Amino acid sequence: MKIVRYVTSLLPSWADYRSVKRTWRGDLLAGVTVGIVALPLALAFGVSSGAGAEAGLITAIVAGLVAAVFGGSNIQVSGPTGAMVVVLGPIVAAHGVGAVAVVSVMAGVVVLVAGAAKLGRVVSYIPWPVIEGFTLGIAVIIFLQQVPAAVGSRPGPSSNAFVAAVQSFGQVSRATVVWPLAVVVLVAAIMVIAPRIHKQLPGSIIAIVLVSVGASLLGLPLAEIGALPASLPAPGLPDIDAALLQQLIAPALTVAALAAIESLLSARVAASISDTGPYDADRELVGQGLASVASGFFGGMPATGAIARTAVNLRSGGRTRLAAITHSAVLLALVYLATGVISQVPLAALSGVLMVTAFRMISLSTVRAVVGSTRSDAIVFVITAIVTVSVDLIVAVGIGIAVAAFFALRALARSGGVHREELASPSQPGDEHIALFRLDGALFFGAADRVLERVTSVHNVTVVILRMSQLQVLDATGARVITEMVHALERRGVTVLIKGIQPGHLTVATRVGVIASLRHQKHLFTTLPAAVEHARSHVARDASTPTQRVSSSDGD
Known part of the structure; x- marks a missing residue:
């Protein structure tokens, strides 16, 4: 039946001449x-x-x-x-x-x-x-x-x-x-x-x-x-x-x-x-x-x-x-x-x-x-x-x-970026050791390297929060860069938390390895306050044990 409708849609019909009675002159x-x-x-x-x-x-x-x-x-x-x-x-x-x-x-x-x-x-x-x-x-x-x-x-x-x-x-x-x-x-x-x-x-x-x-x-x-x-x-x-x-x-x-x-x-x-x-x-x-x-x-x-x-x-x-x-x-x-x-x-x-x-x-x-x-x-x-x-x-x-x-790809790449944001007030001791980055626009092969360099160059921090809710485009290259970014920071002892992966990006992020690259599955958050609270708990524990890193109950 679908084939018949398909073929019929490509052929002439009397409907083509429906208005001829009015317009023939x-x-x-x-x-x-x-x-x-x-x-x-x-x-x-x-x-x-x-x-x-x-x-x-x-x-x-x-x-x-x-x-x-x-x-x-x-x-x-x-x-x-x-x-x-x-x-x-x-x-x-x-x-x-x-x-x-x-x-x-x-x-x-x-x-x-x-x-x-x-x-x-x-x-x-x-x-x-x-x-x-x-x-x-x-x-x-x-x-x-x-x-x-x-x-x-x-x-x-x-x-x-x-x-x-x-x-x-x-x-x-x-x-x-x-x-x-x-x-x-x-x-x-x-x-x-x-x-x-x-x-x-x-x-x-x-x-x-x-x-x-x-x-x-x-x-x-x-x-x-x-x-x-x-x-x-x-x-x-x-x-x-x-x-x-x-x-x-x-x-x-x-x-x-x-x-x-x-x-x-x-x-x-x-x-x-x-x-x-x-x-x-x-x-x-x-x-x-x-x-x-x-x-x-x-x-x-x-x-x-x-x-x-x-x-x-x-x-x-x-x-x-x-x-x-x-x-x-x-x-x-x-x-x-x-x-x-x-x-x-x-x-x-x-x-x-x-x-x-x-x-x-x-x-x-x-x-x-x-x-x-x-x-x-x-x-x-x-x-x-x-x-x-x-x-x-x-x-x-x-x-x-x-x-x-x-030119379109260049403009799209320029629309994508990464911006460091201040944590929500009131500030707490140790907030200077938390870096909150907002990923904007498009993260694809044309912009990925720039974002990777910007985030991994951060110093003197214990926790990095990647805020992805504002990200409009994410391809396999962009997801791979986030994976590399997480691995690079974790190797330096920096805990990475991800907040707000959009449903449309979750499949590619999962398949490329973004989720698996996190130290623990609980490091994936849907709200920013929850991510910030978790980051502050990390900083507080590190401050209380300056000579030895203590594993938290959630496997951090």
């Missing part, structure tokens, strides 16, 4: 709007990845539909994205265009398995500065990838986007560079001005239509998208051979990690800014995995949730999955009705669209907030962004998380 309008906005992006991302405009369209249609039906978000719109383009470029360069569909299927299976294994909540452990640094790095790479087309040259041979952009200037022709640059500037200007005239104006599609018509009428020497199929290809398994499969394992894992991270982040943001209900992270992974597999069967690219298109969906009134389904239907209609016109769109126009998109991915207010928060967060943000641009996206996330973890 807004959903249809939003779907049409998103479809129009998604068209130039799908074409541009397909071209920029090296897989071609056709692959971008197929991905937006097929993956967009599958993710909308099977995904865990009511409002998310999926398809090709800039982050995925950044990863796919080197794969196309190394293994050819045919490898894209294979990687899409392989990565989709990995994401599907991750969703079935209930790993969807893992993304919540990625720190905010890492996410923002990652986003900034992607935006920079997307912009740099458009530089060659914007100046009418071919990309340089380097796999690094910055180096390739610089290398492309060596191939620029003065006779032809003016027109593509003019197109990029015109497209950017229209995309910036259109929303200021009316928020619902699709600046990208308006810019592409105007530029394409103008270039055709004037006969400008601009490279175009080229021929596109007038229908979707028949689905089928991509060509796979064992050698290629083995070579694509690492790239597929990278693509899968990126697809999972970007999709879950996008779904989480969409849920936080809308009233369409929460998202199911595990089901979202299942949906995105199926979407990439389906896209690969049709010759498309890996897909992810797209926050830009999702935001347009929300702003346009979309509230259910019907909006994302309609978006795919609109794009499918354009494939069957307008591929001849679409094939004449200048590549420079698509570059202009992506350059503006890259700029819009960067929020200056967010950058200022991250950099101005704490120095450690600023360092994590900058390192993640730099590694994203210079090395690799997934490596950047890993390094960013590692650096953030280092």
